[in-house]
Amino acid sequence: MLPEKDVVRLQHMLEWAQEALGYARGRTRPDLDADRMLAIVLVHCLETVGEAAAQVSEPTRSALPDIPRRTLTGMRNRLIHVYHDINLDMVWKAVTRSLPPLARSLERALRLETP
Numbered sequence: 876m877l878p879e880k881d882v883v884r885l886q887h888m889l890e891w892a893q894e895a896l897g898y899a900r901g902r903t904r905p906d907l908d909a910d911r912m913l914a915i916v917l918v919h920c921l922e923t924v925g926e927a928a929a930q931v932s933e934p935t936r937s938a939l940p941d942i943p944r945r946t947l948t949g950m951r952n953r954l955i956h957v958y959h960d961i962n963l964d965m966v967w968k969a970v971t972r973s974l975p976p977l978a979r980s981l982e983r984a985l986r987l988e989t990p
Contacts, residue, residue: 877935877984881935885927885939888927892978895916896975922954925951925952926951942981950969
């Protein structure tokens with residue numbers, strides 16, 4: 876059983892990943908260039924997923940090795956600290972390629988925690 880704080884963080888990660896996927900649904904990579912609000916929202920979702928991942932305890936990280944915490948926190952750090960040079964190709968790739976399997980992994984982990 877995972878600590879309640881970690882369960883909450885995993886839920887946050889899942890919610891924000893789903894938010895990003897919802898905003899990206901039916902959109903294409905060029906939409907990020909044409910719609911600044913979409914780009915800002917997706918960046919914020921990725922930042923939030925990464926921040927929640929950074930708050931997960933070490934025992935939970937070890938128990939859930941299929942959740943790429945280092946990658947998520949690295950992306951968050953890059954987006955936050957190099958905000959003036961965000962690569963929208965990488966943002967789109969993270970949202971469309973990395974978030975779907977992450978969401979599935981989080982759903983599995985959270986299902987195991989629900990009695």
